[in-house]
Amino acid sequence: MAEVKNGKQNYSRVLVQVKGGNVGSGDLRDFRGTIEREKALGGIFITLHSATKPMLKEAVEAGTFTYALTNQKYPTIQIITVEDLLRGVRPNLPNVVGYAKAAAASKYVSERQTLL
Numbered sequence: 001m002a003e004v005k006n007g008k009q010n011y012s013r014v015l016v017q018v019k020g021g022n023v024g025s026g027d028l029r030d031f032r033g034t035i036e037r038e039k040a041l042g043g044i045f046i047t048l049h050s051a052t053k054p055m056l057k058e059a060v061e062a063g064t065f066t067y068a069l070t071n072q073k074y075p076t077i078q079i080i081t082v083e084d085l086l087r088g089v090r091p092n093l094p095n096v097v098g099y100a101k102a103a104a105a106s107k108y109v110s111e112r113q114t115l116l
Contacts, residue, residue: 012040012041013038013040013041014040014041014042014043014044014091014093015031015034015035015038015040015042015043015044016043016046017031017034017044017045017046018046018047019045019046019047019048020047020048021048022049023047023049023055024054024055025052025054025055025057025058027045027055028045028055028058028059028062028077028079029058031043031045031077032058032062032077035062035076035077041065041067041074041076042062042065042074042075042077043076043077043078044077044078044080044091045059045077045078045079045080046080046081046082046085047079047080047081047082048081048082049081050081051079051081055079056079058077059075059076059077059078059079060075062075062076062077063075063076064076067094069094070094072094074092074093075092078091078092
């Protein structure tokens with residue numbers, strides 16, 4: 001994801017971890033540590049089984065991140081099951097493609113007006 005801060009384009013990332021079998025809150029704590037170490041905005045934790053209460057608590061305690069371009073907040077860790085993905089559930093992330101298209105269109109209009 002690209003964000004513009006102080007006139008500079010900064011790239012950030014969201015990590016994805018896929019786990020099968022028995023997962024627990026310890027897996028979320030480890031993932032949270034990886035997100036912090038890698039200086040990522042957040043992470044998507046994909047699992048075969050539904051999250052337990054301790055896992056959900058760990059995800060909530062991880063907090064949120066704010067996307068600078070829109071000033072909108074997103075969960076730092078999102079837990080999504082494989083079943084959710086198959087039903088069409090997608091992570092709650094900024095739509096950077098839409099912003100990039102709007103910026104490109106805006107630049108095109110500005111350049112065209114300059115030529116006229």
